[in-house]
Amino acid sequence: xxxDRIEKQIELKAPISRVWRALTDxxxxxxxxxxxxxxxxxxxxxxxxYITWPGYEHLRMEVVVQKIEPEWLFSYTWHPYALDPKVxxxxxxxxxxxxxxxxxxxxxxxxxxxxxxxGFDKIPSERRLEAFRMNENGWAQQMKNxxxxxxxRQ
Amino acid sequence: xxxxxxxYAIVFAALGDETxxxxxxxxxxxxxxxxxxxxxxxxxxRSKLTRQAITKHLRVLERARIVHRARAGRESLFELxxxxxxxxxxxxxxxxxxxxxxxxxxxxxxEE
Numbered sequence: 001x002x003x004d005r006i007e008k009q010i011e012l013k014a015p016i017s018r019v020w021r022a023l024t025d026x027x028x029x030x031x032x033x034x035x036x037x038x039x040x041x042x043x044x045x046x047x048x049x050y051i052t053w054p055g056y057e058h059l060r061m062e063v064v065v066q067k068i069e070p071e072w073l074f075s076y077t078w079h080p081y082a083l084d085p086k087v088x089x090x091x092x093x094x095x096x097x098x099x100x101x102x103x104x105x106x107x108x109x110x111x112x113x114x115x116x117x118x119g120f121d122k123i124p125s126e127r128r129l130e131a132f133r134m135n136e137n138g139w140a141q142q143m144k145n146x147x148x149x150x151x152x153r154q
Numbered sequence: 155x156x157x158x159x160x161x162y163a164i165v166f167a168a169l170g171d172e173t174x175x176x177x178x179x180x181x182x183x184x185x186x187x188x189x190x191x192x193x194x195x196x197x198x199x200r201s202k203l204t205r206q207a208i209t210k211h212l213r214v215l216e217r218a219r220i221v222h223r224a225r226a227g228r229e230s231l232f233e234l235x236x237x238x239x240x241x242x243x244x245x246x247x248x249x250x251x252x253x254x255x256x257x258x259x260x261x262x263x264x265e266e
Contacts, residue, residue: 014264
């Protein structure tokens with residue numbers, strides 16, 4: 001793995017058309033990405049909305065759609081973990097997220113989904129610290145969840 | 155990777171405590187603080203902790219290399235140790251873990 005990018009892939013037991021809809025229909029995207037987007041994805045335009053992840057509902061995320069090439073490529077740029085409302089991130093270089101779809105090699109109407117996020121070398125170091133802090137909050141939240149889960153079952 | 159995972163286990167075990175998380179949160183603005191300041195900060199929360207208890211928690215955080223101690227005259231000041239965190243690889247590990255979770259969710263979503 002080059003150190004300015006993250007590459008992931010996953011086999012999905014669903015046809016390409018189904019996965020494409022989950023990726024590019026803004027309501028479906030919001031379901032699994034945990035964000036309530038206010039409008040559809042349009043190439044060249046910004047799509048944004050409030051995060052629906054417990055504990056982060058007061059925060060917005062925004063992406064700028066780059067490419068929508070049906071059933072093959074969906075990409076956007078954004079500022080990962082850029083969630084502090086007091087900070088202006090617009091001058092920072094965003095990362096590029098690309099989703100690509102191919103027919104699964106195992107046949108059986110499956111889909112191979114690949115995700116690449118690149119451009120991390122341009123992220124300022126204080127932003128990396130911020131990401132760590134946010135993750136720490138995530139852990140705190142997670143522990144609260146465990147705590148209430150356990151409490152309910154006593 | 156094995157050693158790395160062990161490091162993370164120590165870090166997460168150290169953070170797996172409400173008081174210690176609160177201490178980390180208190181120090182996360184980058185300003186070093188003395189034991190007295192940290193004890194006072196905790197006292198305003200719902201339970202009162204003694205200086206000895208705070209010292210014990212700080213020791214756990216120190217062993218996990220989450221905080222370190224700097225002398226200022228007679229006093230020990232504690233600050234968050236961000237050396238390990240302030241590395242691109244650590245950051246990428248975070249983002250990578252987040253993508254794993256996100257992809258797990260899209261999988262559940264399209265396969266249901």
